[in-house]
Amino acid sequence: MIIIEKLTKVYGEVRAVKKLNLEVYSGEIFGFLGPNGAGKTTTLRILTTLTKPTSGCVWIKGFDVITQPLQVKGEFGVVQQHLSLDRELTVWENMELHARLHHIGGVERRRRIAELLDYVELSQYANQIVENLSGGMKRRLMIARALIHRPKLLFLDEPTVGLDAQTRRRLWELIRRMNLDGATVFLTTHYIEEAEALCHRVGIIYQGQLIALGSPLELRQQVGMTTVETLSDNKDPDYHYFSDRAAATAYVQSLPPEVKTITTRDSNLEDVFVELTGRKVGDD
Amino acid sequence: MSPLLYLLAFGYGLGRGMEVEGVSYLEFVIPGIIALTAMTTSFNSAGMKLNVDRLFYKCFDEILMAPVSPLSLILGKSLIGVLRGLIVSLVFLIIGIAISPMKVSPLFILPLLLTCFTFSFMGVLAALLAKSHQDMATFSSLVLLPMTFLGGTFFSSSQLPQALKVILYIIPLTHSSQCLRAVTLGQPFPWLSLLAIVGFGLAFFVGCVMVLRRASV
Ligand SMILES: Nc1ncnc2c1ncn2[C@@H]1O[C@H](COP(=O)(O)OP(=O)(O)O)[C@@H](O)[C@H]1O
Ligand SMILES: [Mg+2]
Numbered sequence: 001m002i003i004i005e006k007l008t009k010v011y012g013e014v015r016a017v018k019k020l021n022l023e024v025y026s027g028e029i030f031g032f033l034g035p036n037g038a039g040k041t042t043t044l045r046i047l048t049t050l051t052k053p054t055s056g057c058v059w060i061k062g063f064d065v066i067t068q069p070l071q072v073k074g075e076f077g078v079v080q081q082h083l084s085l086d087r088e089l090t091v092w093e094n095m096e097l098h099a100r101l102h103h104i105g106g107v108e109r110r111r112r113i114a115e116l117l118d119y120v121e122l123s124q125y126a127n128q129i130v131e132n133l134s135g136g137m138k139r140r141l142m143i144a145r146a147l148i149h150r151p152k153l154l155f156l157d158e159p160t161v162g163l164d165a166q167t168r169r170r171l172w173e174l175i176r177r178m179n180l181d182g183a184t185v186f187l188t189t190h191y192i193e194e195a196e197a198l199c200h201r202v203g204i205i206y207q208g209q210l211i212a213l214g215s216p217l218e219l220r221q222q223v224g225m226t227t228v229e230t231l232s233d234n235k236d237p238d239y240h241y242f243s244d245r246a247a248a249t250a251y252v253q254s255l256p257p258e259v260k261t262i263t264t265r266d267s268n269l270e271d272v273f274v275e276l277t278g279r280k281v282g283d284d
Numbered sequence: 285m286s287p288l289l290y291l292l293a294f295g296y297g298l299g300r301g302m303e304v305e306g307v308s309y310l311e312f313v314i315p316g317i318i319a320l321t322a323m324t325t326s327f328n329s330a331g332m333k334l335n336v337d338r339l340f341y342k343c344f345d346e347i348l349m350a351p352v353s354p355l356s357l358i359l360g361k362s363l364i365g366v367l368r369g370l371i372v373s374l375v376f377l378i379i380g381i382a383i384s385p386m387k388v389s390p391l392f393i394l395p396l397l398l399t400c401f402t403f404s405f406m407g408v409l410a411a412l413l414a415k416s417h418q419d420m421a422t423f424s425s426l427v428l429l430p431m432t433f434l435g436g437t438f439f440s441s442s443q444l445p446q447a448l449k450v451i452l453y454i455i456p457l458t459h460s461s462q463c464l465r466a467v468t469l470g471q472p473f474p475w476l477s478l479l480a481i482v483g484f485g486l487a488f489f490v491g492c493v494m495v496l497r498r499a500s501v
Contacts, residue, residue, distance in 0.1 A: 073349055073350060083341075085341065085343055086337065086341055088341075098350070101350035145346075
């Protein structure tokens with residue numbers, strides 16, 4: 001579905017993306033996980049034709065994104081990280097404009113807008129000015145808008161950032177449903193739980209480089225399925241990784257008594273990130 | 285609003301009893317003010333909303349990601365300026381006729397329409413290049429304001445020394461004023477000026493296409 005080769009983007013002194021190689025398969029939910037400033041949005045902007053790369057190639061469904069932007073543009077839907085609605089227009093008018101831009105005519109247009117507003121539960125707000133909607137509603141409208149031309153590929157840039165837990169879960173449901181309905185989803189996130197709960201495969205990006213790639217399970221297996229946290233006085237916790245509980249328990253029993261707090265738990269993607277970078281995803 | 289003030293200040297205030305090129309100053313200045321109106325209305329209508337859409341609402345990105353060619357995109361963004369420019373300058377034309385009878389032929393509409401297109405393209409170009417809202421205001425005061433006073437609206441180029449004439453002729457608005465004025469005063473139509481308007485318009489349009497093609501950042 002998407003093939004990225006040696007993709008590099010340089011902004012002045014900043015190397016936002018470095019020699020990125022990646023393939024996203026048809027039908028999957030792929031998660032691009034990384035801290036703020038890792039290069040997620042930059043990559044997404046290149047994939048969606050908004051930014052030209054410094055070097056490297058991208059193909060979407062066989063079209064070259066850099067030389068055939070017009071062919072590529074009809075193939076995907078995008079929900080950007082920042083709000084990108086015309087706030088002077090109503091919910092319906094935003095949808096209408098986008099439908100026209102995608103050359104969807106007359107009756108079909110009205111039918112699809114009504115259907116999609118229903119899908120994201122915004123039907124009763126159709127005639128509201130966007131400015132007056134809540135954050136979660138604006139997000140849902142952006143998703144509905146991205147679906148108007150029934151794209152088989154969806155880009156979602158930090159779709160749930162800034163939303164409360166309940167709205168986030170509803171959005172996850174929506175994303176799963178869209179995936180079941182046949183859409184390939186490429187999403188970025190800096191939430192560990194989001195990548196784990198939602199994505200079939202995860203690529204971890206850090207300082208513009210892809211440092212790990214695989215299913216959440218595979219990635220956890222790489223560091224070890226069980227994590228032991230030990231805490232000595234006045235220090236950050238130390239993490240120790242083990243392939244299974246038995247090995248972890250053996251280790252804990254062998255520890256000297258001055259090592260204080262000890263937790264034994266399943267490893268998660270945060271551990272993968274810490275192991276690879278020495279930092280937490282949430283650190284800036 | 286400002287064209288009405290110009291009309292009051294320059295047409296009535298300054299110009300009473302004055303004559304330029306053998307006609308009353310009022311007759312001279314009204315077609316110039318219509319050209320000026322077309323310029324500012326078209327530029328602002330096409331430029332301001334695009335500027336806000338691009339930098340504040342960010343919804344211009346969405347249009348850039350839709351399967352629409354740069355050509356139709358620029359044309360679409362300009363048409364709002366053309367439409368508003370035409371409406372406002374036609375309203376002003378009617379006011380002008382009421383104040384001082386003028387000759388108006390179909391040939392009046394052609395340069396007016398082209399003027400609206402040219403300055404709409406210019407507005408779109410400025411909005412595409414602007415990195416902030418301030419940039420638009422700066423562009424207005426650095427480009428539009430000097431054009432307002434130098435663009436052949438308020439005085440005749442025939443009174444100027446040669447060196448200044450050259451400056452006048454590289455200003456697009458001068459050519460619009462001259463075309464409109466020639467029609468209302470019943471003088472021979474300056475086809476070369478019409479060509480110049482088209483030339484400026486094409487240049488701005490090509491500029492827009494190039495900015496969109498480059499479309500990095
Ligand atoms: N338009 C730009 N101009 C200059 N630097 C930029 C621009 N966009 C992003 N960057 C830089 O590139 C890096 C990656 O940013 P970004 O792709 O937005 O990260 P993320 O989306 O993962 O938070 C950051 O260091 C950021 O400051
Ligand atoms: Mg980002």
